[in-house]
Amino acid sequence: MHTDIPTLHWTEDGQPHEARWHSEAGLPPPKRVVVADDQTNADTALRLTSEGTALLWRGDYHNARQLLVALARRLDRPPRKPPPSPAPGTDSLAHAFHLQRKAQAEKARRLNLVLLPFEAHYALPLRRAPEVRTACDEAFGPCETPCVLSLRELLGAIGAHEWRLKGVEVPALGARIHAHYGVFSPVRGEYVDLVANTPLPSPAPELAFDLGTGTGVLAAVLARRGVRRLVATDTSPRALACARDNLQRLGLAERVTLIDADLFPDGRAPLIVCNPPWLPGRAHSLLEQAVYDPDHRMLRAFLAGLKDHLTPGGEGWLILSDLAEHLGLRPRAQLLGWIAEAGLSVAGRHDIRPRHPKAADPSDPLFRARRSEVTSLWRLQPLAQPN
Template sequence: MTISWTDEQGHSRQLAWLSAAQQAAPQRVLAVDDRCTADAAYRELSQGTALLWQGDYHNARQLLQAITRRIARSAAKGARKPAAALAPTERFHRERLARAQRARLLGQLLLPCEPGYHIALRRAPDVQAACEAAYGPSPAVPFALSLRELLGVLGAWQWFLRGVEVPALGARIHPHYGVFAPVRSEYLDLLAAAALPAPPPQSAFDIGTGSGVIAALLARRGIPRIVATDLSPAALACARDNLTRLGVSAGVSVEEADLYPEGRADLVVCNPPWLPGRAASALDAAVYDPDSRMLRGFLDGLRAHLNPGGEGWLILSDLAEHLGLRSREELLGWISKAGLRVLGRSEIAPRHPRASAVDDPLHEARAAERTALWRLAAA
């Protein structure tokens, strides 16, 4: 894919297009530089025109921040009802729509790059290592990418270098780009504290392993044979990397699979996305589960993949219930329909900052949220 525009001399120009999120190349592009005001930029973006920046790199970042403020002001003016007047479900959908529209607009401020991930702008930073981790080898021709996406790549690179401290592991997990970081550690505390089935399980499945943190925790708890599955190539590579870093890779097999691997296990653990809804990006896929596909697939397949006397552990937040997206009765119905019974349930309150942020439009739901570990067995 390519983008095309006309320069100030009237010459037609073209660049290859690069997007880790596989976003389509913008159809209308206007070249701008430091002379472009935030108001003019916002007007062009709102009309569907992408802006190819040709000025100073730091000025481009400041412009992005200025446009973000204008988007927020416009959204506040255009809201027909204040958030407090809406039902929780309406509030949630309005916030999702606003975030999607903001991401679409901000994603249209573009940067020109040379092969080797060299940003062809004044005062541009060295982004080669971060970009190679996210995109792979550099294109061999000049190309353009989204500044907003690049900032996400650079942020993810810092997460990877520093790692995320996981108290339940007593170690750090290093998330790769496009793989959800285990920043909400309360669900891992539930997993670490839950009593293992008796006799002690000799095998376990970690369904949808992501960063590999659950498989690592199960290995640290002494389960000798673990199979961790995922469909995402980025997640599979990330899990293998973290399991090797933690010194537990010998007992864990990481396999590409849509939910279950072959065979049965004494313990099957799944932490599916907590909210039903369409995922708009790779990171979204760790939060949103279209039609609760993964949740229902885990429940429907669990009985056939448990050894006699085995248990399935479902880690799930009830945020969807507080937002009116799924009821507790619906979840219990799916469990019963899958031929399962509930052995027990433990829960924990969230500790992340948004749970106490009173200015968050979803504050009431977040404050009431609890994350639970459901212990399931064949009925």
């Protein structure tokens, strides 16, 4: 009998077992699985995960967490062999960035091999295990059958649940925004401040589009600034549900229409706002999709389609960090070239420096680029057509 539901298979006490496999990262079920417990140490886990073998945990829950922390520390140790030098002509920071991304992906792959067995409705049959059903239902949706997922993903769901309850204070709103699992939280407030403080086009727009709305924070800021009607789009069901929740909390739901759309909605608007991912590359998690985008696809699609969705005299607001430029991943001339190719001109630019901790952390391998980073709001308008 064939099924589309991925299944994990393993042997325990000489008997074959199977359970539904769940991976938010879209990873396939591990082919090799061993049962682990409180006697399994981090060095053993390091060796097994290096071979691609997963550890299905049957011991104490808190011991599993300690094992994961110890395994992460070992994976963070500098390699015995120095990393390869950059090829001639390669930017040293770009080389460091790619090495860091490769190391992060390998670390995530191996940490995701520490697995937990769940009974129906996310009951966790381990000693000292917490009640996690609410967090898992919010993150993954209901599950009425036994399943297996990684401890790392469970901890992510628990953390997301706590952040969802607590929320993030947004001074521009005088309120808190509550991010759902897998939706990027506005912890980096620079881009919010730019949208809150940049003068609106004149006359004040009655309508605006917010592309890739996420938590809905930018739509909320524009509504509070007096834009009467907004259309906010996203392709993520989680993001749309999150934005709806936040807008209802803020009393703005009637003024914002949420649409499942790949970037632009139908029609035109005098103001279109987009805060695309700012680094080229493949995302390794749901949250990373707000930061990494292969070949700047969303940025380029926004620029290419902007002119056809603006009303006469309208503006497109592109909010973008220049970190990719400082890392040697996208020269400023390339961005300006894409703007010109789209038939757009730059009417103005507003800049802000980052306030996040990494920008002041000299131990970060990318510190030299981060300390130079600027986030900008580019005011874009269609080029005037010759008579």
